[in-house]
Amino acid sequence: MTDRTEDAGARGLPERKDLLASNLAQVEERISAACAAVGRARDEVTLIVVTKTYPASDVRLLAELGVRHVAENRDQDAAPKAAQCADLPLTWHFVGQLQTNKVRSVVGYAQQVQSVDRLKLVHSLSAAAVRAEREVGCLLQVALDAGSGERGERGGVAPDGVDELAAAVAGAPGLRLDGLMTVAPLAGEYAGRPREAFERLREMSSRLRTAHPAATMVSAGMSADLDEAVAAGATHVRVGTAVLGVRPRLG
Template sequence: MVTLVVYNTPGPAREVRVLTVLVVRLVAEKRYQDAAPMGAACADLPLVWHFVGQLQTNKVRSVVGYADVVQSVDRARLVSALSKEAVRAGREVGCLVQVAFDAGADGRGERGGVAPSGVAELADLVAGAEGLRLDGLMTVAPLTGEYAGRQQAAFERLMDLSTDLRRTHPAANMVSAGMSADLEQAVAAGATHVRVGSAVLGVRPRLG
């Protein structure tokens, strides 16, 4: 089964309420400045909130205040900050390690994420952190590097990494891959979750 995470890219709370009527239960935000107010405005709804954007450590408290899952965990400092705030808030926050198939020499991707070689170490760190729960892996189809233009190949490689991860962390079985433009390739590769925004909510005007 593939789970749809509707990515509110970004939009008003009234649209999230309409989605709830349509039996959408998982909603994602990318911009932390939009996420917390949206979570507060929809606190009465039976939603599971995912944060999917790159996250600065000084914005972690805001995100932990509303998010049930952070899909973009990609460095040790972020794990430490998430753990500290989850404990302070008395919450358990699910985490996905974001994998970057375009990682450069510094081990980071253009849009965040850790190189495949760093997944196991970071996953172990999440799994051992108080207040956090290791849920699995996430990726964004890379624009450069070996997998540029080869979305399904990238997603299949993510599935291989997930298989490796589950040997040591059996419960970390979430694989989040694919957005509106490449969700078919993600589903074909075996993704458990797809993050779909414009295909559900339409194209948003550019911010700024």
């Protein structure tokens, strides 16, 4: 897999498509091997390609290659890209920290928001979903490094706040509670221990499903640690760099 990704227009779309196909094949091999190692079926894990900072032309190429789930983390980039790709058979996931003033825009294109972490956001998402006459799937982002009542540095509700937030989502018009999401912590108890962090999330998911049986999604793992996430029971992995290459710097 290449470590550098040049502009798709400069390299030409056929070459770019070949590169994406090769990278996707390598990611697929990793997911399949990780599943086999723990006795899971490959179809238990869904690949979400994180297309942030990359152009709509890449999203189109990914769709041609069979990708059906893509994710973005900044509405100002995602909204125009989603509009350009509205004809494609894609599910759009929003995975970044979401400010309430961006909610109406995000609800316009994202079928799922994976970064729900506070009650105010639940209320805003619900109002926007009802206004748009849409149902939006929600994952609670759990900050495994956050103390009681705190939010994680990269967003996320503390583990002891999950039940209250889950109840709020489940009871909110226009929203659907789909499960939990996390990012491997860089500090605290789970720093440098992604598999243990993901196993903790899986345990929390099992407990959540006693009250909310349909909340089956466990979104965990990115390019560097997707293998550990699959081993720990993740149902969805969010992979960007391993498919698209090293990201260009944002201006």
